[in-house]
Amino acid sequence: MQEIKTIAIAGAGTMGAGIAQVSAQAGYNTILFDINLEMLQKGKNSVENSLNSLLKKGKLSLEKKEEIQTKIKFTSEINELKADLIIEAIVENLAIKQKFFKEVAELNSPETILASNTSSIPLTQIAEKISNPERVVGIHFFNPAPVMKLVEIISGEKTNPEIVEVCKKLLAGMGKTCVMAADSPGFIVNRVARLYYVESLKILEENVATFEDIDLLLESSGFKMGPFRLMDLIGVDTNFSVTNSIYNLFNQASKFRPSKIQQQKVEAGFHGKKTGKGFYEYE
């Protein structure tokens, strides 16, 4: 079975920084790459804050924290994106992901596993422009990656089953619970969860209730987070891109119709926690 020593993560945003932490905590040499230096620094701060919180809770020693940090190399140089496994966590846009993978596939050996953290885009489409599409796989972490145990593994039409086994073993070693999903839009979780967001936004659009009350109601009835608080955590922009992607991949089925309210939030730059304002305001 293929041995993984170095894992590179592309995109140091909401997901990428957390995935880098998971990788380094599991002892892998880790590279975190972003084209945007400001985002790279934010990603670095996010890992630091997350490890500090574990330190405070007594879940991590200072020595271990420093060891984890030295395992991560932060870079904005694409030429340094060389690894045994590359996990892409950049924007949810097919053309951008295809371009990224084409570039990275040329930089790396044909053995390098190319994984996408996409929430909705079929892996077969992502692999289309790559010379060895059998090494493309979906590794879909959940937010926040260091906390959430669930990972969906997605095989594209051409994915080599041996690569899936390598990923399963690796993720189990990281303490994750893997669920296999077919290459269908939104896979399992995002397809089911889409209606949680879309229907709540429709209720808001129809002035049935305020977003705070919708959250309050759903949280009181047992959901960990209401849909609006959850969209703010995910990133209102990312959530909107995922809804658009699923809506189009399901031939614009009305049940997945994206909301104008959400579109306006995205256009106004109210992207949730990461920008300090979404539906709610943050420090």
Ligand SMILES: NC(=O)c1ccc[n+]([C@@H]2O[C@H](COP(=O)([O-])OP(=O)(O)OC[C@H]3O[C@@H](n4cnc5c(N)ncnc54)[C@H](O)[C@@H]3O)[C@@H](O)[C@H]2O)c1
């Ligand atoms: N946010 C979530 O809760 C969540 C959960 C699971 C999966 N995902 C998926 O993970 C991916 C990333 O989502 P996110 O929410 O972390 O996005 P984000 O907007 O928080 O971060 C994306 C990062 O990618 C960087 N980037 C953009 N183009 C790039 C390129 N060509 N090369 C390198 N870096 C580039 C941006 O600078 C940014 O830092 C998406 O595919 C999304 O669907 C998101």
